[in-house]
Amino acid sequence: MWGRGDLRRPAATIGLLITVGVSGGLLVFLMTQGLEKSIQWLSVAAGVLGVATAAQWPVRRMVVWLQPGEPRPPPDLADTAELLARRLDRQWRREDQWREGGDALALPVRWEVTREAEFAMTGVRWGDLGSADSAVEPRLLAGQYQTIHETFTQRLPARRLVVLGRAGGGKSSLARRLARELLDHRSPGDRVPVFLSLASWGPEEALGAWVSQQLVRDHAMLGKQTPDRIEGSPVPLARSLVEDDRLLFVLDGFDEIPQASRAEALRGIKEIGARVPVVVTSRTDEYRQAVEDFGRGLPRAAAVELSPVDAPAVKSYLREYTALIPPDRWDEVFTLLDRADGNAVARALRVPLMIWLARLVYERRDRDPAELADPVAFADPTAVEHHLLDRMVTAAYRRPGRRSGPETVHRARRWLSFLARWLEADGTKDLEWWRLHGADPSAAARLTTGLPVGLAAGVPAGFITGTFYGPWAGIAAGAALTALATARAFACAWQPFGGRLPGPLLGRSIALATGFGTGLPLVLQGHLPVGVAQGTCVGMLAGLAAGFVVHEGPGAPTRVTVAIRGNRLAILRRLVTGLLVGVVFGAVLGLALGLVDGPTTGMVFAVLSVAMGFALGIVDGLRVWIDKPTDLRGSVSPRTVLRDDRTAALVRALVAGPLVAAATALTTAFAYGPRTGLALGGAMAFAYATTDRMVGVASTSWGRFTLVRAWLALRRQLPWHLMGFLDDAYDRGILRRSGAVHQFRHARLQQRLAAGPSGSAA
Known part of the structure; x- marks a missing residue:
């Protein structure tokens, strides 16, 4: 590694070479001008130096103001963990408001260590689960809903638990309840419970890294960089929380991991360490098979299996949470529950999810639960389950005090079914609005959403082009760029080039090469204003076209925070870098053109180069200001993420638009007049602000979402105001929120809506 002295020697050498080169170039330039002109140039230089000397004090004061001063201390992990706990508490309280005491968790769900649970603990000794002061035995782990916190914290010293059960058996609800109670009872400094769905985890990725990504997605504040305590390199706060053992993972839906990956998933959970508290939920058969394939259970993890709910508990629950008038409305169903013949209704209503759905569907007195007693319509438990799942949407959209009616229910069901089919095809639970373009991968959808972008460019x-070279050239250029921009809806960027040379740098190189290749011949022929105008415009159009080939654009939503003082040094560095690039390039080009075509041409291109370099520096500097994580105390939801990305997109467009317009208008006005200059500047500004892969609105997550949403709304597959519909579905209990994404309330509901109801669900 070089020391500081070693760094100074190359810098001094480079500085000396630049000084010698610039001085030699100026000397040669003055020798070509003759005595009289040389004296004039030296007078101008003296004036410039005088102005620079007079401006030295205010410039120094500005630089002092721009210095960042004392660096801000990195965020304290303990404070960050407490802030995360408060945010989770607020989020889960909002969830509790919807339940209003009628959740399936109010059922007396019971569990015990069954034979299947013992098989899931293959290779785990009971002595490993306890401590010297507290032994663990199977009988001590038997319990019910009200004792889950006590069981986990007082009867399992290792705090490692696997919850097994059948589909809809209440595993996820129980795990959520445990996470909620752990949060309610935690003291400052305790681990923060985080509830995560394993459906989106690929076991080829380390579990800790995946958890960090999920936390940043749901809580943007955790994406803030902080120095690693050991390595010192900057890492996200989420990763620091994981590695500093400040979190307790509640991992739901192990069975939703693809079967071929479940054994590797067990290995991944095992690798976080036997001393790390963790809760895992899974269907019994899927977890048993994973243990068999892996060869053993999770070290120091107890396993329990949920039991079906008995008939007295079901009847008590339905009486408490549904209308009591008329008094005999449940009699026929209760008779079936009391029978021991294994009828369809009794078997279906032993699962907490189905019991909760029966409460939701028949809580109003105008709905008659006696229809469930029809032996023909409900000959098996599946028919009962499908009926209740189909009626859930109807019940949610016909609640008193809300907009309802057959047409409202019909539209909501159609839109929810489309979203469910998309998520099922994608193999995920997370409804991420910025990935909506994947909901309809058809060629017609891509063409319809890509064509507006192509036309805007x-x-x-x-x-x-037509202004410079005539209408046919304009039509050809416009058609070519339209086709190129539209084609981006069907293909990614040119990765082989993009991997070796960053897209923005390659695009700018293409723009400069094309611009000078177009303008220089005209300049050398004596047409300076025309050459500058055509070179600038054609180069910028070439850069815009190159962006569709080599630059991918933002892949995820971004945010903007107005925090200049915290980023002053970074912004200043980019401004100075851009200015220096322009100065160096302008000095070389200006000297060369001055020798060939006279000092006027050299000065024009030198000033133009400096201006372009400074403009690029402004854009780069403002990108530091624009693309920043949300403030540590900001809140995140799907709607706020959308709003933040829209704001960032518009700010980028407002930054790029005036810069591009000014460059185009100024360079073309001298050759073609101010009216033409303004028209061409406006056209170029519109093209860049709308479609450029770095700053254009159409290339942002919000821009793509807006185009795709419009296409799907025209086809009546989704509403025009999609975010409002999703928020309404959340309020009605059809969806839930997990940070920045929506999810269906239950996986079975998503699967049923994706399949479509077999009959009317009015």
């Missing part, structure tokens, strides 16, 4: 390009 091609029409201005055709207008600008």
